[in-house]
Amino acid sequence: MNANAQRFRRACEAKAFDRNHRAIVAKNTATYHAAVARGLARFADWETARRRAAAVKWEVMNHLDHYLEEFERNVRATGGHVHWAETAEEATQIVLSLARQHGVRKAVKSKSMVTEEIHLNPALEAAGITVLETDLGEYICQLRGEPPYHIVTPVMHLNRQQIAETFHEKFGTPLDATAEELAGIARERLRAEFLAADMGITGANFAVADPGMIVLCTNEGNARLTTALPRLHVAVVGIEKLLPRLEDLALFWPLLATRGTGQFLTVYNTLVGGSEPLHVILLDNGRTQLLADVEQRDALHCIRCGACLNACPVYKTVGGHSYGTTYQGPIGSMITPHLRGWPDWSHLPYASSLCGHCADVCPVRIPIHHHLLHNRRNAVRQRLDPPLQRWMFRVWLWGVQSARRYAIGGRLARWAMRLGLAQPLARAWTRYRDLPDPPREAFRDWWRKHERA
């Protein structure tokens, strides 16, 4: 087992029966599910909406070259700048060189998973630039020195008390501060920073090809301040974020808000058009590898709403930090091997009960759990499966290809279980669960006796 898989396993062992963690996540996801139920009720026909959205995304992904160039042309035509980055390192270098050119010492950031993906904050800090997260959740993550726990709700794993403790440690605020007071403290501290910052860094919820604009959705208005106040705005955008036309937002805005938080629309929806201070960095970082895989290309339809995480029994059990990935939960387990390499990440597609709840809630109809199956097959094709397991399946296949061998094998297994001989093999099962009592005869034995009688 590789180091990542071992680390994942240890993290899961530590979290799975942490009742405190489970209670907080259960409470937060229950609030979310209630809001989503109300949100879905606002759609006349949710199924048609997601089919339409999937069709739009299909069109983009299958003509991505066209839409990316159209986007670039349109941003440039109105005075903005477009940079192309094949890797995380390239994207980071572009940000750093822009910062140098503009004499940047302080940067503010609006919430962005793609900048987590390229590890931008440590790179900026190493270059002597102060970076401040301005989304409240991300701000709390930054104060605690933790990565986001969830792609939409970064501190879903914390309750008010834990956040109050963090603020108390950092700022000496009262331990019994209310949520409103905590938000007030953050707002006060952040306002000054917005005004002092030289550079605003954002991702993009969407990038519209015509006209060339990036779209930012926040509930706190922090993206507006991040893009408007500093003299330079750099947006790091994954190439899968493209939408063809402005009209598509009429569908994608409510789709994202409904599945993201249960809101009909996110509170602040900001369009940033090509203008002098805007620099868009279009990032590949493995995405074109996924694009080349026709079978799984639709994983690039993902609009990062986080719904599959909230639906996932595994995510809710092990928590967002256990994955060790930028993108957690079902979609993360699906895309991470593609983006970051199979040998190190092929354990993630196996960490799923394949319940399929993720695919049911996905607003762009990505069959995530089927892709997890494809990933498992791909891992086996690359011989990343444990040799013992491969050998066991070969023996098993030989056994079940004959009803006679199968019946003998079954009888031996039941006999071994009755005598307790199977216990060492069944330890993984019996640590928490009992095994059924093995019956003396199989159904086929009963049938043979009764049908002959």
Place this chain on the structure above:
Amino acid sequence: MKVALFIPCFVDQFYPEVGEAMVAVLRRVGVEVCFPAEQTCCGQPAFNTGYWEEARTLAKRYCDIFDRYDAVVSASGSCTAMVRNFYPELLGELRRASANTFEFSEFLVKKLGVTDVGAKFPAKVTYHDSCHTLRELRIKQEPRALLRAVRGLELIEMTEAESCCGFGGTFSVKFPTISSAIDEVKCQSIVATGAQYVVSVDSSCLMQIGGWLRRRKLAVGTKHLAEVLAQT
């Protein structure tokens, strides 16, 4: 009407009473059943672990055995999903057996149009939606309709009927801690109903749920839908 029974491997080996109950119920509603003795496993364990070549061998074997029947009735929603939903992708063609395999409750309600099979089972039960039955086959109302028609039976819905039990095939032993923690949440939801039995159409889920309940001596029994419907 004559139908072939598909009794998936672990039902055959560990829960023969489920197969026996299915035979009793189907005969009671006038269906002639046969059991093709060559059948073994549908290949799902291999398929779900990534061994598609091995699974393909078994998929072909299944279809060669069952292609000649007008209908195949299966004791497991999960194995039915494997045969009906995944075989076409695995084999690159739609075989007759694949299209004609039905889950037990689905066969009774949708194919035969029967909801009252003349069963009597005076107990409080709660129904667990197995993920493959619910989300691959879209079967939700059929088992409930059958349960509601049982004399004396009180159906109590749990809060998390649609939540996974955490079994997931080889997942349950590859990641036993995650699997069991999910199981615990499911079982809390079951116990909270005050039901005497939890009923499902997948014995694999019931093995997972029953395994947790029994270890903790919680007084909720597990029954496959067929076992409930077989009671008179």
